Amino acid sequence: MNTAAVADFRTYPLISALASVELLPDQLRVQWADGRASPFHHQWLRDNCPCPLCVYNVTREQVLEIVDVDEDLTALSVHIDQGCLCVEWHGGHSSRFDPGWLRAHAYDDESRAERRDAKAKPKLWDSRFELPVFDYAALMEDPNTLLQWLLALRDSGLTQVSGVPTEPGSLALIAKRISFIRESNFGVLFNVQSKADADSNAYTAFNLPLHSDLPTRELQPGLQFLHCLVNDADGGESIFVDGFAIAHALRDENPEAFRVLCEIPVEFRNKDRHSDYRRLAPIIALDALGEVAEIRMANFLRGPFEASVEQMPLLYHAYRRFIAMTREDRFRLVKRLNPGELWCFDNRRTLHARHAFDPASGARHFQGCYIDRDELLSRILVLQR
């Protein structure tokens, strides 16, 4: 019973019991019943003391600052009590650690590798992708359907929702099932219509090549929604590719081009009478483990390439190759969106495009909005509690 510890919203199931603990000069060595051994440094344990003096029990936030504890502090004694690890510190403080929490935060090599392997990984897709379609009413009412939708967004990066009301503004209702909307200079909800005074090619009737939205910002929006209210015009089909799948294929087929797109940054620009955004970043971003984490791409928002004279031909070659791949049938999903349907996709992974449409043939009105990836991941964690 760890009643003194501050309640968290997370639970840490008991994976294995604490079998024994050994006190060493710089660390404790915990032996688990399933055979794993986990060292914990004295400093780490003192830092993570969950007692109400160290963590404020209303906010569950730490009030202890480790710098206020001696850097050489060591445990005076350790023992296991009712399954918990108990530490008495030199100088008088004592700490009690729940074994489930301790195992979840163990940093021996095996525990760290296990957590890394357990992380969700993108499920890559191509033209044969079986598009996950969700029902609006179910998403609005049933938390489990909502969770399944959000997991599909996280893992596959492309979904459709059907049965959405076609009144303008309805999009906000479903977006708010996840969180508040991320505003941009185009508004909270933006209207995708052909306009005479367009401030982006998106607001024309042109063919739009495959792109991410707002590559001109430091953080591209995580999720993009496109909600069809009216679609009576000829043309204007939506096209999607899995940018991660293309990046992986490029890494296999042309590793040098892949390297160039990861390493040479490109400037994206978006400017109108009231704003002037510029962002220099590579087209393919990798995470700390070298995995593809983001695609940034919009030919119509790209500034002139800036690279050394030696690198410039390599950059053009790599850029052309990537664009050419986005045009290959093997990667492309093409589908016309009907009124009452919406696309929701990972804007940093799933590139989107549309065929040109003929505004003279009928009206076409989509509304869109953005939500950041932080909000998606937070909502998933809350729904999974």
Next chain:
Amino acid sequence: MNTAAVADFRTYPLISALASVELLPDQLRVQWADGRASPFHHQWLRDNCPCPLCVYNVTREQVLEIVDVDEDLTALSVHIDQGCLCVEWHGGHSSRFDPGWLRAHAYDDESRAERRDAKAKPKLWDSRFELPVFDYAALMEDPNTLLQWLLALRDSGLTQVSGVPTEPGSLALIAKRISFIRESNFGVLFNVQSKADADSNAYTAFNLPLHSDLPTRELQPGLQFLHCLVNDADGGESIFVDGFAIAHALRDENPEAFRVLCEIPVEFRNKDRHSDYRRLAPIIALDALGEVAEIRMANFLRGPFEASVEQMPLLYHAYRRFIAMTREDRFRLVKRLNPGELWCFDNRRTLHARHAFDPASGARHFQGCYIDRDELLSRILVLQR
């Protein structure tokens, strides 16, 4: 006269005239009147053709996709006409480049180094910082004062505004002189008051150690505003340090600790009944050139360190050193904020803190909000046009 080219909102002054141009197999070699030589690859020039067929003149966005042009395309002929570089392409297209634009985008080594050197650099400060104070009425009315304020935010990262109305919500008026506000789970405007049911230590009367706000998000907010409406309580002085100055000092005084804080990521966590944010990132982020670009720090939002058993003592040593430096008088600016004053600072650079206050001694009410760095930089560019 470059009348065929699509108008941009930017101007490119003529720095030096085009003296001559030489046609080589893979590039043109431009010789400028001031002696500089700039190579331009055929592919780069064709890609950047500013004619109305290649750039849509309403949106000023490119419609040409370079992949639709042969990778081996070369110029048939080149000449200089009325100061502009004119290229006739094999296959029939022709392009005309303004010499000011061309010089601004030249990518010879000298031109690139010149642009890199011309970029704004942070002005580091310490406890002797002469705080820039701006007058609310002037910011609301005079675009030049507004620009000076924004440049101070960009370059020094800490400013004060005085003469602000003390009605709740007034903060939004001044924030919107820059752009829309970035919403978070704490709202569009957040109220900093001591609350019984606080969902963050910020909403208690505690001492708060030096921190950045929302380190739990992928992109920490760029600007933070804190507006004082009422401050009758004893204590609660604001404390600021220039996190970039501390990072630079750490790099000089303890390069190994600096390296550890750049390389080993730390998880920040913020959780309540409705949200659960987590972000793994290093405390010091460097840009592509190795310069300090961001500090991420909030002890009360930090999760347990996760690093290899070998690295853990190094991480604690480095973290302790950084925190200890934030407490050194040489870096700290301490000042009490009065009603009608507000702090506006770079949340990714300037760490902020407050002394504990005594809620029994009187009321204390601040309002805050965030704006992203993209919006600050865009607004500066628009005001500089």
